[in-house]
Amino acid sequence: MSDQYQVFAKSPIGNFIIKNLGLPSPVELDRFEAPTPVIHGAVLLGAAPGSSLSADIAQILSNIHANSYAGNNSELQQVAARAGLTLSAFNEGDKESKFKAVVFDASGIQNSEQLHELYKFFNPIARQIQTSGRVIVVGLTPESAGSVQQAIAQRALEGFVKSVGKEFKKGIAAQLVYVDQAASANLESTLRFLLSPRSAYVSGQVIRVSKASVVDVDWSKPLAGKTVLVTGASRGIGEAIAHVMARDGAHVICLDVPQQQADLDRVAAEIGGSVLALDITAADAGEKIKAVTATQGGLDVIVHNAGITRDKTLANMKPELWDLVININLTAAERINDFLLNNDGLNENGRIICVSSISGIAGNLGQTNYAVSKAGVIGLVKFTAPMLKKGMTINAVAPGFIETQMTAAIPFAIREAGRRMNSMSQGGQPVDVAETIALFASAASTGLNGNIVRVCGQSLLGA
Template sequence: MSDQYQAFAKSPIGKFVIKNLGLPSPTHLDRFQSATPVIQGAVLLGAAPSSSLTAEITQVLANIHANSYSGNNPELQQIAAKSGLNVGAYNEGDKESKFKAVVFDASGIQSSEQLHALYAFFNPIARQIQRSGRVIVVGIDPDAATTVQQAIAQRALEGFVKSVGKELKKGITAQLLYVQPGAEANIESSLRFLLSPRSAYVSGQVLRVSKAEVLDIDWVKPLAGKTAVVTGASRGIGEAIAHVLARDGAHVICLDVPQQQADLDRVAGEISGSTLAIDITAADAGEKIKTAAAALGGVDIIVHNAGITRDKTLANMKPELWDLVININLAAIERVNHYLLGNAGLNANGRIVCVSSISGIAGNLGQTNYATSKAGVIGLVRYTAPTLDQGITINAVAPGFIETQMTAAIPFAIREAGRRMNSMSQGGLPVDVAETIALFASTASTGLNGNVVRVCGQSLLGA
């Protein structure tokens, strides 16, 4: 469904009305297009004194050929040179320069007093970040801090990033990348994603990178040779996921109920994939998935996207509606994972990606069944992650207001509130969820395990 308010906001009279009434003003968001650089525009790089992740950050910027700059920081410039990154000089009094991304290494911040480094770096350039720009702060995972003071200071970074994401507007996103000791070499897939238009509707989020094997990949086709299974693939978000994974090189098995066979055939035909029409809640669903993928080399990626809503207030909810939602949205994922992990149904370095929801984080009126199921998905990810081996990972995305047939059926007033009550002042697109899932599905994302990332434009709901 089209966003009529956003279309109105682009018109001359719309701009006039919105400006004078102080209404939300949606900005057109840059989104990924094939055969384009990771980032198009200048990158400003900064670092707190004694930060330890600058070498890895500059190496990634060198790998993507970023047009990079820094202020008067000889130590940073020297580290960048060793990484093969040519860092241009930025005059800190220059108010005319504009930046598409700003990356700050905050790993050296050891105490509350040293948090002033954030202010000193960002305050002078806060107005110089371009539309659809990126703010990325890189720090040390507070759980791995060596002192209480360091843990406090590093945890404080989260409040800074979430606030910046709400202040800067213009489609600018702000993210925090926490790196565990020894995981420095595992940051590239996350940093590429956060810098690029793939993260257009992701803001105010925290990604935690842990130590894992570093694998070389083709960044143009990061899923080349992989087999992915996408449940609920016949339409909406599932269809977008199938398209994005196929774009990145995977053979996608599109799974949905038999009643959706026609749409499954359409989606699979568009991406040269295959279909599997089964009931995901069936006791033998995991076995059928394994069998379907066997001829393709086995399952490398499974995306648990299938889900339903049956909204009623708790007092008016029939038991069958409760059980149906819990079974499809949560219990079926548990059963399929249990089978695949227990019966060699997922290849080494496999990826499990689950779709939760902002309702599972914040709750929602009339959605006790749905919110319970989606909160359970978050629990499934959290408690499964440390049990995995052979390089297998599990992560989740939690969509907010995404423009689908489901949200188009929401009453007008509630729908408009869902669209406007976020830092982007607009709903997201199915492709925004799909791009984040592709991050977790990537062969290079070995260090991402147990993460839950909201794709919600930094929604005020559950913020």
């Protein structure tokens, strides 16, 4: 459904009215189109003294051929040179230079006094980040810090990133990446995603990278040779996920209930995939999924996207509506995971990706059943992650207001509020959810396990 307010905001008279009334002014976000470079525009790299991740960050910037700059930091220049990255000089007094992304290595910050390094680096260049730009702070996981003072300082980075995401406007996204000790080699897939237009509607998020084996991939087709199964694939977000997985090289098995057979056939035909018409709540759903995927060399990625809403206030809700939502949104994924994990139904280095919701984080009026189910999905990820072996991972995305048939049916006033109540001042697109799922699906994302990433434009709900 078209966002008429955003269309109006781009017109000369709309821009004039919105500016003078102080109303939200959404910009058109950059989104990924293949084949294009990871990032269009210059990258400014900075680091706190003694930071330990700069060499790996520089190597990644070199790998993506980023046009990279740094200020008067001789230590950083030397580190980058050893990684094969030439950093062009940037004079902090130069107010004309513009940057598409700013990356700051904060891993060297040892105590609260040294948090001044954030101010020192970002204050002079805060107005020099381009529309749809990126601010990325990379730090050490607080739990792995060497002292209480360092853990406190590293945890403080979250407040900085979330505030920047709300301050900078212009579609600029701000993220924090925590890296475990000795896990810097697992950083590349995350940094590529956050620098690129793939992360258009992700902001104010914290992603944790843990130590794992390093898997080389063809970055243009990171899912080449993989078999991916997407539940609820007949339309909306599920359809977008199927398309993105296929774009990245996977054979996609599109699953939905038999009543959606026609749409399933259409989606599968568009992407050269397969169809599995199946009710995921059936007792033998896991068994049937294993049997079908075995014909494709086994299952590499399963995306638990299927879900429903049956909204009523708790006082007006019938028990069957409560049970239906919990069973489809949560229990079915639990059962399928249990079967696959206990019966060799997922290949080595396999990926389980779940779709939660900001309702599961913040709650929502008239959605107790839905919020319970989506909060349960977060629990499913958190408590399954430590149990996985053979390089398997489980992560989740939590969409906010995404422009789908479901949100198009919301009453006008509530729909408009949902669109504007985030740092981007607009709703997201199904592809935004799909791109984030593709990050977790990649064979290179071995270091991502147990993450919950909101795809909500930094919604004010549950912030």
